[in-house]
Amino acid sequence: MNRKVFVAGLAVTLPLVGLMLVSLGRDPHKVESPLLGRPAPPFSLRPIGGGEPVTLESLRGKTVVVNFWATWCVPCVDEHPVLTAAPQRYGSEVVFLGVVYEDEEPTVQSFLREHGAAYPSLVDEGGKVSIAYGIYGVPETYFIAPDGTIVSKYVGPLRRDLLDGFVQEAQARTVTRRSDAR
């Protein structure tokens, strides 16, 4: 065996293999949100079908779940029953909001009539809020603690157990703060 060729080959392949091993188990498409742990961007959006605008600021003191969705998004349709059933389980301490992403208002209204609506779905004109929240696609869901901090973000259709876990995590931020204050 030619030792020089062997050494040169190792010098090239070992770093590449090392890089591949480090990346094993990591999703190359996953991009961490820079908003985690930071104040949620403010918004004031009108609900589908009309009514007073809903502002994030007015919900301070409650846990807020903001779900970006669209009627043309199949996983969004899959998770819709989970989100629709949730407000009844959590009561007034947790507020659920839908933000419609790149969709037509009549289509959304028709969808909600057919599949049910348990919380407001808001119109994001010009995609302003979608951009502020760093939306890459739908569904994406943000969990905001009562102090207005984004605690977690979930990309993909929510299951009940996942939703419960994230909501509890956002609510726990309150508990942590209360014990800090004592």
Added chain:
Amino acid sequence: MKRTAVLLVLLLAPLAAAQTPPDHTPVDLAHAESIAGPPRAARLTGAALEAEAKHIAAVLRCPVCQGLSVGDSPSAMATNMRQQIRELVAAGFDENQILSYFEASYGEFVRLQPPLRGVNWLVWIAPGLGLLLGLGVVSWVLRGASAETSETPAAVAATGPAVDVVPDPLPDDPALAKAVLRVRELAYGWPGGVRPRKA
């Protein structure tokens, strides 16, 4: 005069509307300022504004069509971002501030040109380093090869035998050595591939 003005408005209104996406609400400048600081550049208008907005859109990645810049992407998200860029440029935010504004939402990934900080240095210097390393390896291997070929009969006749080089070296691999001997036999006429001793 009045008639001319009305005519101009009617003619130019569709053009203006075409620049702004339907159902658009202006970007929240207060929110932008809270992220990027107060505007640092001059408020641009007209061709200067469009040129600057186009330049910035070209260095931002479309979140939907991630292989394309915001300037090139046909997606609705990119259209909305282009409009926001225009509004921020018109409000006097400079390029770095606008990039920071979008980076606050999407992270560094939204920049098509990774900023020169932290591990990003690797992206910029690795290709050049790789080229230098490759040239070094090629040079090292060729130098070894030229040392082996300097013992051909023609080379020895021209320069004399090399003092430091083992005459007629063979590879370590037995199969390869056998092949080299065969080549020498055929090429130089050496019996068995071994250089004949000088009488």
